[in-house]
Each structure stands twice: as C-alpha cells, then as structure tokens.
Amino acid sequence: MERVTGAALARHIPDLARLRIRVFREFPYLYDGDMDYEENYLRGYVESDSAVIVIAFAGDEVVGASSGMALCDESDEFKRPFVEQGRDLNEIFYCAESVLDAPWRGRGLGHRFFDEREAHARDLGGFTRAAFCAVDRPADHPRRPADHRPLDAFWQRRGYSRHPELTTRFVWKDLDESEPSPKQLTFWLKTL
Numbered sequence: 001m002e003r004v005t006g007a008a009l010a011r012h013i014p015d016l017a018r019l020r021i022r023v024f025r026e027f028p029y030l031y032d033g034d035m036d037y038e039e040n041y042l043r044g045y046v047e048s049d050s051a052v053i054v055i056a057f058a059g060d061e062v063v064g065a066s067s068g069m070a071l072c073d074e075s076d077e078f079k080r081p082f083v084e085q086g087r088d089l090n091e092i093f094y095c096a097e098s099v100l101d102a103p104w105r106g107r108g109l110g111h112r113f114f115d116e117r118e119a120h121a122r123d124l125g126g127f128t129r130a131a132f133c134a135v136d137r138p139a140d141h142p143r144r145p146a147d148h149r150p151l152d153a154f155w156q157r158r159g160y161s162r163h164p165e166l167t168t169r170f171v172w173k174d175l176d177e178s179e180p181s182p183k184q185l186t187f188w189l190k191t192l
Contacts, residue, residue: 001056001109003116009046009053013039015062016053023099027145028137030174048073050093050124054116056100056109064100066113068093068120071131078133081166081187093121093192095132114158118192127192132160133168133185143176160188 004012017038024031045051048069056064071079071092082089098113121127134151137144152162166187173180 001112003052003054005052013042016042016065019062020099027143028135032173032175052120054113063104064109066098067096068117077168077170081168091128093127093130095130130190130192131187133187136184136186155188160190163187163189
C-alpha cells in the first residue's frame with residue numbers, strides 16, 4: 001500500500017479509472033461509468049495540493065484505492081451542505097471514495113485506507129474533522145443483493161457518525177438507467 005500525491009498520481013490514472021468503474025458497478029452505487037469521465041475526475045487529485053490517493057497493489061496490479069483532499073478543494077455538490085450549515089470548509093478533510101476488488105476485501109485494507117487518509121490529513125495540519133459521504137439506497141431497492149451488508153457498523157467502529165442534516169445530491173447514470181439521475185448521499189464525520 002502506498003500514499004501517492006501530486007504529479008506522481010498521473011501515471012496511475014488509467015488503472016485507477018478502470019478500478020473505479022469496475023467496483024462502482026456493484027450495489028449500492030450501480031454506476032455505469034466511463035473512462036473519459038473517470039480520468040478527468042482523477043486529474044483533480046493530481047492538481048490539488050491537499051490530495052492523496054492510497055493505492056493497494058498486488059504485484060504491479062492496482063487492486064484498491066482510497067482518495068481524499070481538503071473539502072475546500074472538492075466540487076460544489078460536496079461543499080454545499082457544509083456551507084449551508086455554516087461550517088468552516090478549511091477544517092474538514094474529505095475522504096472521498098474507497099474501492100477494493102472483491103478478492104481483497106476482508107483483509108484489513110479498508111482500515112488501512114482510513115488510517116492512511118487520516119494520517120495524510122494530520123500531516124497536512126489544520127484539519128479538525130474528517131468526512132465522507134455514502135449513497136442512500138432504500139432497503140427494498142430491486143438491485144440490492146440478498147447478502148448485502150451496509151458498512152455503517154464498520155464506519156462507526158472507525159469513529160465516524162452519520163449526520164442526516166448533511167446531505168447532497170450527485171448525478172450519475174445507474175446501470176439500468178438510460179439517462180443520469182440525481183442520487184442522495186449522506187455525510188459521516190469524525191473528529192481528528
């Protein structure tokens with residue numbers, strides 16, 4: 001596992017984009033992604049001084065990744081609920097996505113992803129909280145697998161708490177949609 005920042009991220013963009021598309025097809029995201037969008041999105045991490053992507057490798061193959069940056073560097077959709085609540089964006093480190101190929105799950109890498117992103121935020125200094133958001137899908141969603149386990153308990157053990165007053169909407173195309181549509185996401189916060 002390696003923390004990668006700045007220009008060093010550029011060489012990993014295609015592998016990270018493919019990983020994100022592959023993993024985000026699964027429930028609860030059901031994301032019908034494309035390489036152009038993903039590579040453009042990931043370039044934002046190359047350009048942000050606060051950004052980090054923690055990459056898990058199996059040999060030379062990228063099997064997992066977890067991203068984060070200062071919330072003030074994120075897109076308006078992610079900043080809006082905090083601005084509306086009067087929170088200081090400069091004090092919040094945003095732990096964006098964690099994606100991990102299925103064969104590598106259950107081996108402690110999810111904990112390491114959080115540890116590494118939080119350590120990066122502490123190394124940068126000035127952050128009092130870490131935040132991330134999770135997509136809200138109804139319990140009776142037709143594409144919900146019978147064996148699906150929400151990650152709420154994992155996140156709570158990591159010290160995060162769900163904040164239903166902090167929600168946003170983000171647009172993407174689900175696998176069974178002909179056009180992109182807005183999805184609601186709820187934020188979780190932890191004191192650093």
